[in-house]
Amino acid sequence: MHVIFKKLTKSFEETLLESLIKHEKKEEFEKIRKNLINHASKEEFGDYQCNICLVLSKIYKRNPREIANTFVKKLKENKNISYLCENLEIAGPGFINIKLKNNILIEEIKSNIKCPRAGVPLSNEKSKSGFPKKIIVDFSSPNIAKEMHVGHLRSTIIGDSIAKIFELRGYIVLRLNHIGDWGTQFGMLITQLKDLYSNDLKEIDKIKISDLVEFYKVSKKRFDNEIEFQYRSREEVVKLQNGEKKSIKAWKLLCNQSRKEFDEIYRRLNIKIKERGESFYNPFLKSIVNDLNYKKLLIEDQGAKCVFLDGMINKEGNPLPLIIQKKDGGFNYATTDLAALKYRFNKEPYGDNANRIIYVTDHGQANHFAAVFQVAQKANWIPENCEVNHVPFGLVQGIDGKKLKTREGETIKLKDLLSESVKKAKEDLIKRLDHESRNENDEFILNTSRVIGIGAVKYADLSQNRITNYQFSFEKMLSLNGNTAPYLLYTLVRISGIKRKNNIKEDNMNLESISFSHDLEWKLIRKLLKFDEVIISIEKDLMPNRLCNYLFELCQTFNRFYDQVSILKVEIDTKISRLKLCELTGKTLKLSLDLLGIESLERM
């Protein structure tokens, strides 16, 4: 209904301007225009509401209801408005409640039933070249030689969902995995590798990542305790940076080992992402320093080359620096992030030609990104009409409110967490099958519990407002009640059930004769028509939990309808009308679950 909302806003704007042409207070009216009509705060008020009469009352020093009377009279003269609206009702101190005509809603519903995107319009935003805008979503980003853990879960799931929403809207989306594949830690890893496997490095193919994680720990311990090891590790870093063959080979082997494990996780989560690690930007690091220096932003302080930041100070009250080059000449993550940002905005073939870059990382990096963005701004690396967003998110906590850990106090591995969820989903399923005396084959049980288990983990994460920390609880996320994946999946299963039992052929289900009379039908229709606006709001604010909230409400509305309204045992026209509502609900739900990265089920 986004299009109708826009049309209506425009018509209201016209009418307002017409009625105000004799008056002068233009600046105040500009403010009013921004917020002419809103969604009704409650269903009983209608579809939209207009609150400006209360504001106008102050400006004109007249009774708001009087103003509303005059304004409504004018509005009714506007043909577009009378075409769309049933009535304009003045309520309370001077609100105007707006109700759309039934036939307008039915036309919308019909058009959404035919639309493969369930009514979501393609974005009409274009870049300068006339192509759709290009959005880079930077997410997941695990580190080589370290196991992926729950910390990577949120980034991966939220990033994937945001990317999918932009794709649905017709943008060109580049999903980038900014893997930690470079840095001083490789010095110690390679040195350890050489110590253990001699210099031929053939046997490393046999190492598994779990060993590699252990391997990392051992290397770190040696690095911290053995001076001689430390010395060789530092030498190894230099060798690696100079591109010495053996060192590069060892580095690649380490990366490959890790990649295998990452890919396995992405396969299970069904995540598509392009790997482009930090090392990709190595060739551009020097030019970052040069460019900043050329633009007179670079200041040497205590041997390090820094850009000092506005509005940020350190403990001593001095301006905070962003270190671009360390005193030993090495670069750090800030430099890499700047190089990446610059490259991504650069024109092809020397860059990605992006219009918007979205970074999905934990909230702890908020300061870091604020600093990086500020420097990029100062250096003029963010082109006109382009933007960067940091999408921060809170911690995953255990039920105790502390950081999620195993009983032994270890970080929980992502693969174990997923397996656990699937296992619990399977136990629940088997219990239920037993209880209902149902017989299902192994394939059904495996697939259903997999979809529920993985879906539950994803949904639990996405349904939270990402800013806040959230408590990870298998019991809650797998619960069949409440705002959970199983509840949504069950609603879809109900719809599939109706579809199976329906004996009218698709060809005989004519859209033209649909009509509605039941209150719950209209509630469902209005809920269905809000879908596109939810998607558009997420595109702006990058809050996927809004989609989850919407879906939960949609399912609640549908389940009430399902419970109280007969669908299959009614006369033919009513039956077709109701089946069509089921169809659109199913399509919206399935499409949305896909946007959240969750698979659907026909039966469960």
Place this chain on the structure above:
RNA sequence: GGGGCUGUAGCUCAGUAGGAUAGAGCAACGGUUUCCUAAACCGUAGGUCGUGGGUUCGACUCCCUCCAGUCCCGCCA
């Protein structure tokens, strides 16, 4: 010391853009099954929206004070 974020029902959380009586789920209590999967639905109860000010016709929402929790603050990412 500076900065970010958070504080809403017993618990876990929603609450675009300031709008009319503050919204769910869980937990508690009660009800609904000749019917499309009851994994559902309906009802009852539960709130000084951390505190105190301010702006406004109107504040959970915007501004300031304070309190509590948490994260970040120079060569790790």
